[in-house]
Amino acid sequence: MGTRWLGAGLAAALAVVTLGLAATGRLALYINPDQAWFAVGMAVLALVGAVASFALPLGAEADHGHDHDHVDEHDHDEHDELERAAGRGRPWTIALTATGGLAASAVAVAALVLPPAPLSVELAMARDTGTAPLFAGADDVLLAAADTSTFGVGDWVSVFSSATSPDAYEGTHVTLTGFVTPDDADAATLRLGRLVITHCVIDAQPASLPVASPGWQDDLATGEWVTVDGVVTTDASGALIIEPRDIAPIPAPDDPYEY
Known part of the structure; x- marks a missing residue:
């Protein structure tokens, strides 16, 4: 038996x-x-x-x-x-x-x-090495023929990390959903994060975008889910960053991953 x-x-x-x-x-x-x-x-x-x-x-x-x-x-x-x-x-x-x-x-x-549960924000933060996730649309971006209106956080992370002409993306409107994490290098910037899955949760890779938001700590908590509506711009150093028009807290989505 x-x-x-x-x-x-x-x-x-x-x-x-x-x-x-x-x-x-x-x-x-x-x-x-x-x-x-x-x-x-x-x-x-x-x-x-x-x-x-x-x-x-x-x-x-x-x-x-x-x-x-x-x-x-x-x-x-x-x-x-x-x-x-x-x-x-x-x-x-x-x-x-x-x-x-x-x-x-x-x-x-x-x-x-046990009921099924997604990976936690804490795990995503622990896995975050600051590098862009693999296989997240970078090839389409480099071809300069992609429709960025369909991009998620993982796709835009690839753009932010690999764009050779950042000014080409300035003014692009984005509406993105993710969880809030702090930016260790700049207290006036929050990171909009998401876990990106290629095959299964074992290979889940964290991806996060910088969002200019001085004083965000007064209104938002680390790990809180938000929808950011804004435009892509460049900061003083010429690096890409999101300038938000609105940051709206939302309940955690049923499917928290990008694929």
Whole structure:
């Protein structure tokens, strides 16, 4: 039963979680929506395989296919020696298997009973290295043919970090949503942040844009979600920055990621 649970049982549990998240529209909290078809397809296959495994009698996993009626004495002695060698390491094997099984079971059960939740703002701040996220539209920007009206925070971070002619973007209107974090280099600037996902939450990368807002600490809290309406401009050093017309606090969105 333990072997069956660690194989088909855990696969079935995770398949049910995946299908449940897809049915309730919350699978995007864990993977890029563009990958949902693959995850759902694999979950269906895993569930079908788990159900089909019930056709295999318990204990059949241990049958190695030997024809014991035709095993000669030499082969039998060799088999016994292998069994004794395996038995000497059996306590450690059992302990390691039990530990791994408990850990895997805990993850599967937690996925079944705990509500799905997005990554926290604190985690995004901890991951932020100040560099632009990879694969966030930079190629389109460099081609100078992109429609910037569709850009999110991650796309604009790529523009801000790679633009060779910042003045080309001056005056561009933006309406962006993200969470507030402080700018360590300038107290009069807040950072508008977002987590950008390529495939799943494991590769989530933080992205943040500078927004000129002296005294923002009086009205906004770190981690609060806001919508910024403003224009792209340059600061005294010639670097791109957003000059806001309005910064409106909003509830945290159901889907807090960009993809």
